[in-house]
Amino acid sequence: MTTILYLFNCILIFFFTIGLISSSSTQQRIYCVIKTxxxxxxxxxxxIHHTWAHRCDKHIFLTATNLTKWNNISLPILNLYDVSDNYIELSIKVFDALNLIIQQSQPYDFDWLFITDDDTYVIIEHLRQLLYYSIKPxxxxxxxxPKNGAPSHLSGGAGYAINxxxxxxxxxxxxxSCPQWYVPGxxxxxxxxxxxxxxxxxxxxxxxxHHQFYPLEFLNMYKMDIPKWFSDYNTLKSYQGFNCCSSQSITFHYMTREWMNFIEWARYLHDNE
Structure with missing residues (x-):
């Protein structure tokens, strides 16, 4: 119990007292797509719908399922029908969704597309501070x-933004445009x-x-409880304690629903009670 209370206080201090979340932002419009x-x-x-997602300019949950089972769920959903709802075909699901999004009428009603997982907590204010208008892709x-020399790639769990x-x-x-990668994988x-x-x-x-997008949860970074695969792919030195993470952190992956709700309360709802 003592350990739990200690970690609870660490989260509260980091996300609230230290002021990890800033209120300033830019005017870039963000369309959030949450893979689920x-x-x-x-x-x-x-x-996610009731915590960070409503701070996006618009958001949608990407799935491929029989929605009749979930007709009592009131969420913005992009449901795909020609792909299986599993991890093996997740790449196909995202490519299918991108096809639908890019073929919308232009100019688009957003400036950046942000894609992330359903166990990722996102600090949208910090994402807005990072993103800016550019004529470059x-x-x-x-x-x-990867230390094995393979080409670099963006982490899906930590989320990625595309202008x-x-x-x-x-x-x-x-x-x-990308036929060789439009396959399961x-x-x-x-x-x-x-x-x-x-x-x-x-x-x-x-x-x-420091990185600003984290493919691990906050406590893993705080305690330096880091798996080998992260060390094999990471480019920066890891630090223990509050120095683990940027004061402008944007995402943390593998976050439980309980931690998401707690961070939401600590930063956004605490003063209203």
Whole structure:
């Protein structure tokens, strides 16, 4: 119990007292696409819908399921029908969704498309501070650089943002622009390969000597409880304690619903009670 209370206080201090979340923002419009599965609509997706997602300019939950099972769920959903609702075909699901999004009438009603998982907590204010208008095709996220020499790629769990200039390079459709990666596989790797093929710059958002997108949860970073795969892909030194993470952190992956609700209360609802 003592350990739990200690960690609870650490989270409270980091996300509230230290002021990790800033209120300033830019005018860039962000369209958030949250990858989820039918079985998670009433749990993870619902929690995100009622916490950070409403700070996007618009958001939608991407799934491929029989929605008649979830007709009592009131969420903005983009449901796909020609793909299975599983991790194996997650890359196909994201490519299918991108096809629908890029073929919308232009000019788009957003400036950046942000894609992330249903167990990721996002500090939208900090994401807005990072993103800016550019005539160059850009993508931001946590950039993995494998030590085995494989090409770098953006982390899917930490989330990645793509500007509309980059999205336009995918036209007329991804079957034409990136056919070799429009197959089942690792979604973040294949999306990154497609972007690189289209000469889109992949940027690992770095604040001094810290990342801003984290493919691990906050407590893992705080305690330096870091798996080997992260060390094999990471480009920066890890630090213990409050120095673990940027004061402009944007995302943390593998966050439980309980932690999401707690952070929401600590920062946004605490003063209203």
């Amino acid at each position: 599965f039918g079985k998670n609509l009433a749990t993870r997706a619902s929690t 850009l993508a931001f996220g946590h950039l993995f650089v 509309t200039i980059a999205l336009q390079r995918m036209l007329p459709n991804l079957q034409t 690792m979604e973040d790797v294949y999306i990154s390969r497609c972007l690189q093929h289209l000469n889109v710059s992949l940027n690992g958002a770095i604040d001094g000597y």
